[in-house]
Amino acid sequence: MSELFSLNHKRILVTGSARGIGRLLAQGLAEHGAEVIINSTQQDKSQAVADELNAQGFKAHAVAFDVTDSSAVQKSIDFIEQNIGPIDVLINNAGIQRRHPFCEFPEKDYDDIINVNQKSVFIVSQIVARYMVKRQQGKIINIGSMQSELGRDTITPYAASKGAVKMLTRGMCVELARYNIQVNGIAPGYFKTELTQALVENKEFSDWLCKRTPAARWGNPEELIGAAVFLSSKASDFVNGHLLFVDGGMLAAV
Template identity: 45%
Template sequence: MSTFDLFSVTDKVVLVTGASRGIGKALAVGFAKAGAKVICAASREGGTAETEAEIKALGGTAAGVFADLSDHQAVEKMANDALAIFGKIDVLVNNGGTIARYPAAEFPFAEFQKVIDVNLNSLFLLSQIVGKSMLAQGFGKIINTASMLSYTGGLTVPAYTASKHAVAGVTKALANEWASQNIQVNAIAPGYFATDNTQALRDNPERNQEIKKRIPSGEWGQPEQLVGAAIFLASEASNYVNGHILAVDGGWLAR
């Protein structure tokens, strides 16, 4: 096998949640450009139509599924629907998520529960269902989207912070159980990227400058800059990487 082949994801079946926009869309298109068959998941029916169309225009293969990630029954149905499309899933990218911003003393508990359901509980349920199929086929890759808030506390986002700390923990827990069965479970921790979730921060001049000053490159990341890390973790090149949280942050953690 050549060094180049180690990084191949050609004909791999990849399920990407949160693929309608932002990081998820960039990852879905990136996998398709690399030759993978991509199943794009969104929170509503038809939500990934634009992503699927872009992939098909490039000559790639794409399909769509949907589920409200706060609805556990809908998540289970989506997982089974996705498995039925190509008969397997080689790579699961748990990227779908949400955020809510309130001062901790005023944070609505219903919002706290929703963030945990979407960011954590659905991730575990999808990993469990798809993971069972990977155990049966004898191989698989699971890539979770963690965060800089898997390391720090943040401001006005206690639910998101709790969920992303937990994503890091679940990643390690699943890796411990499944590594011996040829399933690698890892996470990518994006730094500060220009997406819908960070729009409020970028719109706040003070917070925007604080963040940019801490990033050695001095700039917010672009979603496409996460594709290389995802392809590495989805390929045979990462077969001995397990339970790792890969920071793609422009050096933010180094400050």
């Protein structure tokens, strides 16, 4: 049974993993035996995280690239495959948020959200999947959101981008499952992170959140690690095209 969830000998690339939830996932995956590849747009920040993990006795590498630049992604994935080793698991975690009322939403902010949250999933997955198809195995995990299913004030483009990630996950599953590649998603609910700190400190919002969530609290980021381990491990070999909600039951109750 220990092998079922073991990540020993698994090489996992986590995009956007120099901070936030991506950094936390990289740590948790490393603690379960994975060799992790840290990514952000800046090599020094990526390397700092990799150095921290290596100092703890884990195996980590830093490869910086812009997930929205197909040429940079291609060069970086080729480098990883040829110099670090085959990518067994890809976690598309990189994402951004912008908040404006719908009628005032700047087109530039809309474009940035779609490029980072949606287009990058397509670009990075496509390039990594070409290698996985040749090996006839692999796992891709897309980080979605509860907003894959729900709308909310001031974040309509974000919700649209995460809805698209849900359908990218399903479409990729249909096309890649025949090559023994599992494509799934993790959809977090409301978690205490640096991006949600203002909402956490807003008593009115926090009170509303706790009333609407069956678990009656915010999620702690560490509670996402189990889902990532499951979808990265042998335990999920026949799970495909699935969006795993980690939301304290909120979606079930709304």
